[in-house]
Amino acid sequence: MNMFSANSQNQATNTVYVFIDASNLWEALKAKSKFLDFDKTIKYIKEKFNGTSIKAFYYTAYPAEGTRNYSLDGKHKFFTFLSKGLGFAVIKKELKRISVVNEHGELIEEKGNMDVEITIDALHHFKKYDTAVFFTGDSDFLALVTYLKNHRSEE
Numbered sequence: 001m002n003m004f005s006a007n008s009q010n011q012a013t014n015t016v017y018v019f020i021d022a023s024n025l026w027e028a029l030k031a032k033s034k035f036l037d038f039d040k041t042i043k044y045i046k047e048k049f050n051g052t053s054i055k056a057f058y059y060t061a062y063p064a065e066g067t068r069n070y071s072l073d074g075k076h077k078f079f080t081f082l083s084k085g086l087g088f089a090v091i092k093k094e095l096k097r098i099s100v101v102n103e104h105g106e107l108i109e110e111k112g113n114m115d116v117e118i119t120i121d122a123l124h125h126f127k128k129y130d131t132a133v134f135f136t137g138d139s140d141f142l143a144l145v146t147y148l149k150n151h152r153s154e155e
Helices: 022-031 038-048 073-086 115-124 141-153
Strands: 002-007 015-021 053-062 089-094 096-102 105-111 131-136
Touching: 015 022, 015 038, 015 115, 022 053, 022 131, 038 053, 038 073, 053 073, 053 115, 073 089, 089 115, 115 131, 115 141, 131 141
Parallel strands: 015 053, 015 131, 053 089
Antiparallel strands: 002 131, 096 105
16 A cells, blocks of 8 residues: 655645545555554644644545445444444445356356556645645556646646
8 A cells, every 4th residue: 555645835834634545445455454544544644734724635435335245234334333423425336246267167256346447536625725635556546636736847
């Protein structure tokens, strides 16, 4: 997982927007057997980037009802905590179920890529923030960060 920042010049006010790709974040944390305290993380980012205000977006895909033999209540409680408890904007969509046929037969793969949603929001809110922080392991976002930096310097 990498944290990219598209930062503007230092100024009296600094609005920070944080874009979190939950799938990539989860995989990175799981690989290192770590837990992330979102409240402390947001406070750290606010301090690190001298943020006068901060807005966090959490992008996640979730399984459709009836596709699991366990309850999804814990996930929904977590999303509610992020939204109501910490003020995050939680953007979620149902995992796409894709039928794949190989030499072993037919398999169902699930995809929940949120790259497009993150990119659209980063561009849509561009004039509302001074600093953007991206939590993702996806190097595809380097093009977005470069674009944001270049267009911020033109202002």
